[in-house]
Amino acid sequence: MSLWICATCGVEHADKTGVCASCADERQWVPAAGQAWTSLDDLHEAGYQADLTELEPDLFGIQSTPAVGIGQQAKLLCTPTGTVLWDPIGFVDNAIASRVLEHGPVRAIVASHPHMFGVQVEWSRALGHPPVLVAEADLAWVARPDPAIAPWSTEVRLLPGVTLVQVGGHFPGSSVIHWAAGASGRGVLLSGDTVFANPDRTTVSFMRSYPNRLPLSGPVVERIARTLERFDFDRLYGNFDNVIPADARAVVRRSADRHWDWVRGDFDHLT
Numbered sequence: 001m002s003l004w005i006c007a008t009c010g011v012e013h014a015d016k017t018g019v020c021a022s023c024a025d026e027r028q029w030v031p032a033a034g035q036a037w038t039s040l041d042d043l044h045e046a047g048y049q050a051d052l053t054e055l056e057p058d059l060f061g062i063q064s065t066p067a068v069g070i071g072q073q074a075k076l077l078c079t080p081t082g083t084v085l086w087d088p089i090g091f092v093d094n095a096i097a098s099r100v101l102e103h104g105p106v107r108a109i110v111a112s113h114p115h116m117f118g119v120q121v122e123w124s125r126a127l128g129h130p131p132v133l134v135a136e137a138d139l140a141w142v143a144r145p146d147p148a149i150a151p152w153s154t155e156v157r158l159l160p161g162v163t164l165v166q167v168g169g170h171f172p173g174s175s176v177i178h179w180a181a182g183a184s185g186r187g188v189l190l191s192g193d194t195v196f197a198n199p200d201r202t203t204v205s206f207m208r209s210y211p212n213r214l215p216l217s218g219p220v221v222e223r224i225a226r227t228l229e230r231f232d233f234d235r236l237y238g239n240f241d242n243v244i245p246a247d248a249r250a251v252v253r254r255s256a257d258r259h260w261d262w263v264r265g266d267f268d269h270l271t
Helices: 040-045 094-101 120-126 136-141 218-228 248-264
Strands: 004-006 049-056 059-065 074-079 082-086 106-110 132-135 149-152 155-159 162-166 175-179 188-192 207-209 235-238
Touching (some): 049 094, 094 120, 106 155, 120 132, 132 136, 136 149, 218 248, 235 248
Parallel strands (some): 106 132, 132 149
Antiparallel strands (some): 074 082, 162 175
16 A cells, blocks of 8 residues: 555555654644544545636636545646646545646645645656655655655745745744736735635634634734735635635735734723
């Protein structure tokens, strides 16, 4: 068997010894019933499939049915010089790989943070062996080492108009992609849950742990917001089907200010 997959987070492992380190960390969880594992063979035999859906011109979402692990929606960003696969899901087969390659050669596979690694190495093998970029600060979380994995830090120009930026927060290596041509030239931010698009579609959140409700400090949130202010973006896509459809740059700024105000105690009189 070429790999094991944690059933809780959907991240590939070279073996199934012990527990998934990502799930044992305070930002995730190990189920009460204990660690559970699956494999691509198991998922294929169970009839899992993946589909590719257009979100806007040159941007597609990829999800599996049923969902694997956390169940994120991967993003395929397409440009005239190639594509980028963002936040790869925990499932891949020949059918979805072929659909991805119809949109051009994949130049890089990148996850916003370790919870989104999915089966990133297996995706690389299915897509012609593009590099799998992993932030240097998060390399220790890679549970399936492979020559395809390429460390990076700070900022990388993936393709013309496509910039990968490390902002930290949720994980030290947590990152976003800025796509200048997205939203009809107004700019798009692919944020994973480095910056989480809330259900109200008018605010975002900044958390160390989403499932365990552990917030980031005010200064860290301010650092993230300031890092992103140098980019123009009107739309923001999270790591599921969550999106801030318009005015996203201003939404990030307002949400960061709101976060700071609450953690500083400015609104204690309302509690």
